[in-house]
Amino acid sequence: MFEKFKTKWNINSHWQLTMIFIVFSVTGSAAMVVRKFVFEWIGITSETSLWIKVPLYILILIPAYQILLIVVGTIFGQYRFFYEFQKKSIGRFYRKTKKEKNINIQELTMNNSGNNNETAVLLLNLGTPDEPTVKAVRRYLFQFFNDKRVIDLPWLFRKILVNFIIVPFRAPKSAKLYQQLWTKEGSPLLINSVELKNKLQEKLGDKASVFLAMRYQNPSIRATLNAIRKEGYSKIIVLPLFPHYASSTTSSAIETVWDEIRDWNVVPSVHVINQFYNHPLFLDAFTHRISSYNLEDYDFILFSYHGLPTRHTDKIHPKISTTGCNCHEVMPAHGKFCYRATCYETTRLLAERLGLSKGSYSTSFQSRLSNYWLTPFTDATLKELPLKGIKRVLVVAPAFVADCLETIVEIDYEYKELFIANGGQKLTMVESLNADDRWVDAVKEIVSPYI
Numbered sequence: 091m092f093e094k095f096k097t098k099w100n101i102n103s104h105w106q107l108t109m110i111f112i113v114f115s116v117t118g119s120a121a122m123v124v125r126k127f128v129f130e131w132i133g134i135t136s137e138t139s140l141w142i143k144v145p146l147y148i149l150i151l152i153p154a155y156q157i158l159l160i161v162v163g164t165i166f167g168q169y170r171f172f173y174e175f176q177k178k179s180i181g182r183f184y185r186k187t188k189k190e191k192n193i194n195i196q197e198l199t200m201n202n203s204g205n206n207n208e209t210a211v212l213l214l215n216l217g218t219p220d221e222p223t224v225k226a227v228r229r230y231l232f233q234f235f236n237d238k239r240v241i242d243l244p245w246l247f248r249k250i251l252v253n254f255i256i257v258p259f260r261a262p263k264s265a266k267l268y269q270q271l272w273t274k275e276g277s278p279l280l281i282n283s284v285e286l287k288n289k290l291q292e293k294l295g296d297k298a299s300v301f302l303a304m305r306y307q308n309p310s311i312r313a314t315l316n317a318i319r320k321e322g323y324s325k326i327i328v329l330p331l332f333p334h335y336a337s338s339t340t341s342s343a344i345e346t347v348w349d350e351i352r353d354w355n356v357v358p359s360v361h362v363i364n365q366f367y368n369h370p371l372f373l374d375a376f377t378h379r380i381s382s383y384n385l386e387d388y389d390f391i392l393f394s395y396h397g398l399p400t401r402h403t404d405k406i407h408p409k410i411s412t413t414g415c416n417c418h419e420v421m422p423a424h425g426k427f428c429y430r431a432t433c434y435e436t437t438r439l440l441a442e443r444l445g446l447s448k449g450s451y452s453t454s455f456q457s458r459l460s461n462y463w464l465t466p467f468t469d470a471t472l473k474e475l476p477l478k479g480i481k482r483v484l485v486v487a488p489a490f491v492a493d494c495l496e497t498i499v500e501i502d503y504e505y506k507e508l509f510i511a512n513g514g515q516k517l518t519m520v521e522s523l524n525a526d527d528r529w530v531d532a533v534k535e536i537v538s539p540y541i
């Protein structure tokens with residue numbers, strides 16, 4: 091029975107389990123004392139009607155128990171366990187999780203190499219809703235926007251803004267987009283990532299075992315790392331599948347991995363790869379993909395990257411404002427981890443490989459949620475191009491290594507419509523790298539030095 095609790099709560103020692111049981115029993119008794127004290131204070135006696143007593147009982151006991159659990163847990167050195175425990179219970183209370191479905195997704199992405207090796211390669215991507223319903227999309231957006239690296243505002247302000255304004259208004263709108271995107275097999279982001287993981291496993295053979303997790307929703311980082319921990323790997327190579335470093339994507343994923351691993355009894359060697367926008371094989375894979383389209387058929391190539399609030403990039407180089415920086419012309423020394431600078435550098439490197447002439451391509455940023463995001467905006471650029479006589483555009487999105495909502499619906503549907511409505515004739519979106527063989531080889535090369 092003890093083993094069952096240890097597995098369920100993801101703990102290693104009998105000592106911690108004992109502490110947890112003690113906290114539960116002390117809290118239970120303490121909550122009764124609080125209840126008795128409050129009842130006496132507000133004058134509830136044995137004669138008071140049950141219709142008053144029962145609701146009051148629930149109203150007082152539940153919050154008292156929740157608070158005391160954290161207080162007593164902290165006293166017994168178990169703050170983190172009870173903090174996570176409460177978070178999970180409250181989450182369960184508000185949104186019943188689709189347990190069976192999630193388990194299937196989880197199983198789909200678990201390692202099945204049968205390898206008996208020392209190294210686990212953990213591929214991380216952003217994540218997608220479990221299904222294209224308003225409820226599932228709400229759950230996804232709730233987790234996404236409550237990330238302090240995505241909405242980098244003070245806690246209370248973020249909670250109010252996200253939970254009362256952004257998520258309720260955005261969820262129904264986003265769910266419609268996801269319904270447009272969904273295939274028989276599910277969300278393209280997940281399907282493409284699973285295929286990449288399987289092909290990488292084939293290429294790596296018994297050198298390493300490959301796992302996949304998503305920053306938001308499923309397969310979750312926690313469950314995937316639990317599987318890695320149980321199999322006892324001595325080394326983990328973490329590769330967030332974001333070519334360009336950004337706090338809201340790369341660091342958010344890395345931080346979540348560390349939050350899990352730091353409590354393990356045995357912390358394995360961990361190597362984190364935090365960007366690869368200039369890795370020659372990544373660039374070769376994209377160059378090859380772009381070259382598979384007949385470039386003669388197009389007047390212009392637009393390199394469209396996911397946008398970011400300029401506040402995020404300003405934090406990377408506080409002395410130079412994003413808008414005042416000349417990284418669109420040359421890579422500055424302070425630009426190594428600046429998302430805008432590395433995106434522009436990617437365009438230059440790809441243009442060089444493709445032999446594109448100046449004036450035949452440009453860089454823009456899509457998916458903005460406000461006007462204070464990186465410019466030029468992709469939609470504004472696409473509206474302007476026909477005015478300059480550019481009617482046939484090939485759009486490449488090098489910030490995404492797998493096709494997803496932002497490429498399939500936003501570029502290939504919404505932007506295409508916008509371009510045509512503004513006088514354009516043809517817009518083609520370059521398929522992302524997905525599970526392309528050259529890309530699988532590139533990932534193998536990216537992780538290999540650390541295996």
Ligand SMILES: C=CC1=C(C)c2cc3[nH]c(cc4nc(cc5[nH]c(cc1n2)c(C)c5CCC(=O)O)C(CCC(=O)O)=C4C)c(C)c3C=C
Nearest residue numbers: 216217218219240264279336338339396398489494495496
């Ligand atoms: C403040 C909000 C957001 C930031 C910052 C942000 C950065 C960012 N995102 C990606 C990659 C993807 N984003 C995707 C979807 C998506 N992104 C945001 C918001 C921010 N992204 C939202 C709300 C959504 C959900 C859809 C919607 O409601 O519009 C996806 C697609 C996921 C899918 O299911 O297909 C990807 C991939 C990057 C690379 C990035 C910063 C560099």
Ligand SMILES: [Fe+2]
Nearest residue numbers: 216396457496
């Ligand atoms: Fe995004």
